[in-house]
Amino acid sequence: MVRGMTTRGYHHGDLRRALLAAAVEAIDESGPAALSLRDLARRAGVSHAAPAHHFGDKAGLLTALAVEGFDLLAEALGWAGDDLLEIGVAYVRFAVDHRAHFEVMFAPGLYRADDPEVAAARARAGAALRGGVATLPDRPAVEPARDALAAWSIVHGFATLWLAGALPSDAGRDPEAAARAVIRRLFE
Amino acid sequence: MVRGMTTRGYHHGDLRRALLAAAVEAIDESGPAALSLRDLARRAGVSHAAPAHHFGDKAGLLTALAVEGFDLLAEALGWAGDDLLEIGVAYVRFAVDHRAHFEVMFAPGLYRADDPEVAAARARAGAALRGGVATLPDRPAVEPARDALAAWSIVHGFATLWLAGALPSDAGRDPEAAARAVIRRLFE
Missing domain, CATH: 1.10.357.10 (Tetracycline Repressor, domain 2)
Incomplete structure (x- = not known):
């Protein structure tokens, strides 16, 4: 589980992997259509800008x-x-x-x-x-x-x-x- | 297309069918997860209470x-x-x-x-x-x-x-x- 960790706790590649793992967790719960980058940041316990920095957008x-x-x-x-x-x-x-x-x-x-x-x-x-x-x-x-x-x-x-x-x-x-x-x- | 018609334009069974047809149209565009009864009422041109009256809820x-x-x-x-x-x-x-x-x-x-x-x-x-x-x-x-x-x-x-x-x-x-x-x- 990645909840509660902060951006400063990650090396660059680790944060990317943590965000992908959090996305898998969110999709398992609610499907891909419901996913939002803002929810993902909250779920991974990182700044709301982190997912956009790594992936640009949801697509x-x-x-x-x-x-x-x-x-x-x-x-x-x-x-x-x-x-x-x-x-x-x-x-x-x-x-x-x-x-x-x-x-x-x-x-x-x-x-x-x-x-x-x-x-x-x-x-x-x-x-x-x-x-x-x-x-x-x-x-x-x-x-x-x-x-x-x-x-x-x-x-x-x-x-x-x-x-x-x-x-x-x-x-x-x-x-x-x-x-x-x-x-x-x-x-x- | 059912847009622009009003509840008064339908017999009971016709309105139900029109709502189902509007739902098919909405799902073809955006998938079932994104569907909302409110959007559906707007799309079918009926009161926002009509879908709930016929179907209860989205499920x-x-x-x-x-x-x-x-x-x-x-x-x-x-x-x-x-x-x-x-x-x-x-x-x-x-x-x-x-x-x-x-x-x-x-x-x-x-x-x-x-x-x-x-x-x-x-x-x-x-x-x-x-x-x-x-x-x-x-x-x-x-x-x-x-x-x-x-x-x-x-x-x-x-x-x-x-x-x-x-x-x-x-x-x-x-x-x-x-x-x-x-x-x-x-x-x-």
Whole structure:
């Protein structure tokens, strides 16, 4: 928790990280639309000018969160190796563990989606996902772009429905186990 | 457009419908979180008490929109017959054509998701989707609940990514054609 600390307590990079952590906390509570830089400064216990100094405006802050999110996602998918099933499970785990980042990343109207850092981080995550498609069993008509889109759709849809609490109770309580069963459907 | 009309211009049911239509318009512009009953009254050109009279509060209004959305979805899936591919394409078409409803339906924190009318409408939509799973080709291990969840995940994920503008440009410009190709992956 960063509450009660003051600007003087931070090195430059630490304050930036503390503001991003406070933003994640605020988004977990109320969603990205309700976030304001003024609330963020109060939450982080810093001057109300600090968030603007680091991020310019709210879109700048959410752009930084989107970059961080796509970087974390690329890292998580990379750790999963080159097996599409494990990559898909890692995608769902990332969404569940980093709900605020995930929500911002896929709300491009709220941030600068064409920012070069966002584009680069998003490309790294996309490459990790597409890498797993190469592990799919041979079929009569392999279409890598279409297969990657199908894999992305199924894991993104599962994660989104899980986070929305929309799934029936027979989907179980463990998102990774349920996701694993659903993603296996692509291999049959 | 309903702007400029007054409460006296409406029969009871018409005013309710006009308020729901104005809410859809407002959500299309700014998302459900930003919606306020006061803005809605101004947008519909009615007294500021009219939305509260019809819906109680913002959660009540969004509950009514969720009911309407799940009803429209159940109807759209029903028209698609019992072929899972066509049902999936109809799901994506619904999301693209009724973006505001779709966004509210899957943001259950914003409305009364346990409202009996919501539950009934959601169950009708779910039954229409599950009905299509029966048309999947026989495979060694058919698991209807798991297969329905996989089908729901892939169409929900595709629709969500499409609406977020997250898909690569090689996914094309026609959401129905792209969805059809992706859903076919479940049949191979």
